[in-house]
Ligand SMILES: Nc1ncnc2c1ncn2[C@@H]1O[C@H](COP(=O)(O)OP(=O)(O)OP(=O)(O)O)[C@@H](O)[C@H]1O
């Protein structure tokens with residue numbers, strides 16, 4: 549049950565309404581998911597649908613379970629019921645390594661996950677650790693370096709010399725070495741100055757629109773997140789409280805008052 553404060557958001561959206569927000573066939577589908585950590589259940593009958601090359605942003609209060617949604621899709625939680633599919637593949641019970649390999653799901657860790665004493669290039673190569681062919685990791689590393697000059701210029705320097713924004717770029721691009729189709733991104737803007745926040749969203753925009761990645765992100769900066777994403781979901785107490793086009797949620801007075809400081 550939603551708490552009083554959030555009850556203005558209305559009825560829990562039905563799967564059919566979630567499907568209608570997708571511009572195309574559903575690619576990532578989460579259905580009736582109950583999940584948590586050990587005996588502690590965090591998500592209750594949670595549904596999510598997004599098409600390929602679309603972006604979806606989860607917003608909501610601290611502790612609502614936003615990161616837990618990403619953890620569940622990636623395989624870090626205990627799932628008690630429901631299912632997760634990517635394309636035609638059911639991935640509900642797969643391990644993270646299997647999900648990356650069979651369904652191309654990549655999880656971009658929150659800040660400070662680079663190896664500070666390794667070079668930029670070595671950090672990128674680490675992103676390909678589970679590739680069968682080492683040459684492929686080298687090849688993809690080269691592709692990433694060619695795409696992002698900021699990293700190329702520092703390829704032989706230790707990651708600790710990077711600025712906050714460059715470090716976030718390295719974290720995102722390290723996930724690209726495995727050529728994933730789905731990117732799970734937890735709070736890309738956290739701890740960054742405004743100019744770097746814009747840079748990170750430009751990179752995500754390019755990955756969605758030029759490289760056709762499907763992006764599911766969590767963003768504390770609800771305004772930025774909803775401006776970026778095609779679809780917005782509001783999560784409260786482990787339940788979906790509202791769903792709409794990102795731009796529609798930005799205009800919604802209740803969402804504004806509760807999450808946009810308006
Ligand atoms: N690894 C874990 N083990 C046990 N409980 C956890 C774990 N991670 C999160 N939780 C609990 O699950 C609940 C939801 O947490 P979650 O991190 O998903 O929230 P969130 O919406 O991402 O919050 P925030 O905005 O603060 O990041 C919280 O009560 C939290 O204490």
Ligand SMILES: [Mg+2]
Pocket residue numbers: 614615616766
């Ligand atoms: Mg979180």
